[in-house]
Amino acid sequence: MGIxxxxxxxxxxxxLGVGLLLGAGIPLIYGVGIRSLESERPGxxxxxxxxxxxxxxxxxxxxxxxxxxxxxxxx
Amino acid sequence: MQELAIxxxxxxxxxxxxxxxGFHDTANAMAPSVATGALKPKPxxxxxxxxxxxxxxxxxEVAKTVGSGIVDLTGVDGESLMLIVLCGLTGAIVWxxxxxxxxxxxxxxxxxxxxxxxxxIAALGVTGVxxxxxxxxxxxxxxxxxxxxxxxxxxxxxxxxRVTANLSERGEKRGFRMGQIGAASLMSLAHGTNDAQKTxxxxxxxxxxxxxxxxxxxxxxxxxVVCAVAIAAGTYMGGWRVIRTLGKGIVDISxxxxxxxxxxxxxxxxxxxxxxxxxxxTHVASGSVIGSGLARTDAKVRWSVARRMLIAxxxxxxxxxxxxxxxxxxxGLFGHLWGSIVVTALLIAACAAMWLRSRMSHVGSHNVTEExxxxxxxxxxxxxxxxxxxxxxxxxVSRPRKRKKRKHxxxxxxx
Numbered sequence: 001m002g003i004x005x006x007x008x009x010x011x012x013x014x015x016l017g018v019g020l021l022l023g024a025g026i027p028l029i030y031g032v033g034i035r036s037l038e039s040e041r042p043g044x045x046x047x048x049x050x051x052x053x054x055x056x057x058x059x060x061x062x063x064x065x066x067x068x069x070x071x072x073x074x075x
Numbered sequence: 076m077q078e079l080a081i082x083x084x085x086x087x088x089x090x091x092x093x094x095x096x097g098f099h100d101t102a103n104a105m106a107p108s109v110a111t112g113a114l115k116p117k118p119x120x121x122x123x124x125x126x127x128x129x130x131x132x133x134x135x136e137v138a139k140t141v142g143s144g145i146v147d148l149t150g151v152d153g154e155s156l157m158l159i160v161l162c163g164l165t166g167a168i169v170w171x172x173x174x175x176x177x178x179x180x181x182x183x184x185x186x187x188x189x190x191x192x193x194x195x196i197a198a199l200g201v202t203g204v205x206x207x208x209x210x211x212x213x214x215x216x217x218x219x220x221x222x223x224x225x226x227x228x229x230x231x232x233x234x235x236x237r238v239t240a241n242l243s244e245r246g247e248k249r250g251f252r253m254g255q256i257g258a259a260s261l262m263s264l265a266h267g268t269n270d271a272q273k274t275x276x277x278x279x280x281x282x283x284x285x286x287x288x289x290x291x292x293x294x295x296x297x298x299x300v301v302c303a304v305a306i307a308a309g310t311y312m313g314g315w316r317v318i319r320t321l322g323k324g325i326v327d328i329s330x331x332x333x334x335x336x337x338x339x340x341x342x343x344x345x346x347x348x349x350x351x352x353x354x355x356x357t358h359v360a361s362g363s364v365i366g367s368g369l370a371r372t373d374a375k376v377r378w379s380v381a382r383r384m385l386i387a388x389x390x391x392x393x394x395x396x397x398x399x400x401x402x403x404x405x406x407g408l409f410g411h412l413w414g415s416i417v418v419t420a421l422l423i424a425a426c427a428a429m430w431l432r433s434r435m436s437h438v439g440s441h442n443v444t445e446e447x448x449x450x451x452x453x454x455x456x457x458x459x460x461x462x463x464x465x466x467x468x469x470x471x472v473s474r475p476r477k478r479k480k481r482k483h484x485x486x487x488x489x490x
Contacts, residue, residue, distance in 0.1 A: 008211060011352040015343055016223050023342035024231035025474040027254070027335040034250035038242060055254070058260055062345060066131050067268065069349060 097309025130267020166190030
């Protein structure tokens with residue numbers, strides 16, 4: 001059995017891409033949300049809560065796509 | 076009757092492996108949360124256990140791929156196949172317990188594959204192993220996992236640190252606590268979807284070898300239930316030694332760093348499971364912790380601990396393989412049934428001995444978060460380095476003290 005370098009490279013690039021997008025993106029949004037919650041500017045509490053909610057939604061969407069992606073969306 | 080007895084032994088040993096997998100890998104998800112105090116140790120392992128249980132029912136994609144493309148067992152008769160699986164599992168369990176004893180996070184999946192490869196070589200020779208598959212499914216991912224995870228965690232931690240630089244200490248602790256718990260929960264769920272499947276795959280393989288199941292049959296419900304319960308029970312036991320190393324030993328973790336590390340690990344494991352790239356959860360979690368440590372300027376990574384961990388990773392495959400092969404040779408001396416019984420007895424004896432050894436320096440939920448103490452040798456080296464730095468500041472090496480004194484004396488004499 002030979003090594004399929006093409007498939008391997010695609011899988012690695014995908015893991016790195018999605019990892020950077022979600023693995024670094026969600027903490028960044030969460031961090032901005034926490035900062036907004038502590039800020040005293042008008043509307044910052046609402047923005048902060050919205051951003052934290054977005055993090056929860058992104059995490060849930062990630063689970064749904066990854067676990068049920070094949071059945072639901074064919075990916 | 077003999078085949079049924081061997082099957083029963085294989086199933087019990089497979090569940091024992093699942094248990095060790097759970098308690099060895101609790102650290103991957105919960106070490107950062109426990110280390111930062113976001114969760115108390117006992118509730119942390121309880122939460123992780125429940126999510127592992129749930130995760131085990133979410134997908135069986137990984138279960139279908141266990142062993143495929145790594146070893147070629149076609150044409151092997153049922154009893155021999157079950158014996159190979161048993162010896163492979165024995166090698167994996169012994170390695171898991173040994174690395175737990177030393178508090179080293181090492182991959183349970185690699186230990187399982189190593190054990191299977193070793194037992195296959197002992198049974199069929201090197202031709203029984205598909206080396207291309209070993210490189211593609213084990214070796215290359217093993218090299219890449221910590222690098223990818225480290226890179227993602229580095230970016231995440233660096234960005235979060237930039238964004239929340241002016242946050243108060245209270246705000247940081249309170250704000251990131253929930254984020255850390257959420258990320259750790261996601262990681263536990265990912266672990267359940269990934270690792271419980273491997274034991275399901277092994278039991279499925281044994282059932283097919285016995286003739287109880289058709290190779291194309293669906294995974295029986297009882298197999299899914301017992302595997303889920305075994306990994307959850309193992310997780311609840313908490314591999315405190317490994318949690319301590321990952322949470323306190325490599326780097327002192329801050330709340331924002333712990334959250335970034337957990338999100339990085341969870342996203343990478345879930346994506347790789349989906350894409351069929353078999354990355355080890357342990358390598359990913361450890362890489363994330365190191366990567367997030369590197370992104371901080373106020374904390375340093377203890378490379379001596381990381382080096383020990385790396386050595387353990389490098390020898391996991393050959394070591395568990397050697398144990399698996401040795402078990403197959405021993406089993407061969409007694410025949411299939413008695414061989415299985417002897418190997419299982421040796422496994423129990425080895426595990427009991429290691430457990431008794433662990434009691435001499437007990438690590439549990441009561442002391443898992445205590446400050447990390449460096450070994451005496453390293454501490455001495457560090458003190459020496461600090462002293463020499465101070466000394467070089469006062470009297471640079473280019474101007475030795477003795478000469479300076481003489482010169483002073485001479486100056487004093489002439490004056």
